[in-house]
Amino acid sequence: MRTDSRLSRVLHVLLHMIKHEGVLTSEQIGVMLDTNSVVVRRTLAGLRKAGLVTSEKGHGGGWRLTRNGKEITLLDIYLSLGAPQLFAIGFDHTSPTCAVEASVNNALGQSLTKIESILLNDFASISLQDLYVDFEQHCNTA
Template sequence: MGANSRLTVAAHALTWIGLYQRRGHEVATSEQIATSVNTNPVVIRRLLAQLRKAGLADSRRGAGAGWTLTRELSAITLLDVHQAVEPGPLFALHPAEPDPECVVGHGIGPALSAVYDGVEAALRTELARTTLEDVLRDILAAA
């Protein structure tokens, strides 16, 4: 099973839009963003639709169509982005109930739930500490 890159692509897109706007442009097209991400514009549009639903981005239609941020990069955390594109839990228990007569089947859910809850809490804490402004600062420092 491969790692999920939705958070990375969403953070990339929003950070790119933020920098693009700082450089004097009003809106960014999904084609422009897709070029930076090196993916199909449809992938970007689908992701930005989720980000719009979460209140992190907005779009314009018609002449001058494109995407904008709804708030400054300093007011968007990686947790905000994560919750927009990955709203569910990180880990799931069995899709079907394990055998309750089996000692492992009976106890695996409670045992793993405690671990998973701790991992998710730590992840959320870490993601909340980093804004997209921090990400852009680190990108520009490395350039």
């Protein structure tokens, strides 16, 4: 099963942006994430559209946060990535008239909706600054 790691990878970058307190180029971020700078620009474009980061072109340009880490939540970042699917569990739709399939899909759907709501509420309560504080604590104990 393939997982979507964009959220964790973007959080990694944003924590570096807080620590660096300046611009980071797409190339620097690409090295950090072991990916191409084009992928970096494509990924961060959603965050720019959401107003979380800005980019400056040319010599001395790069990416930077537009707001304080306290003002940006995990939910903001998750939504700026296009709200990727949270769970790998899917529904079977091979027999739309089957009562068993309908019952199973209904039960799974209700459970997944509840869990998604809890997770997204949790994302809304965690700021980028909260992650940064935790990161700094890990650095100080290492």
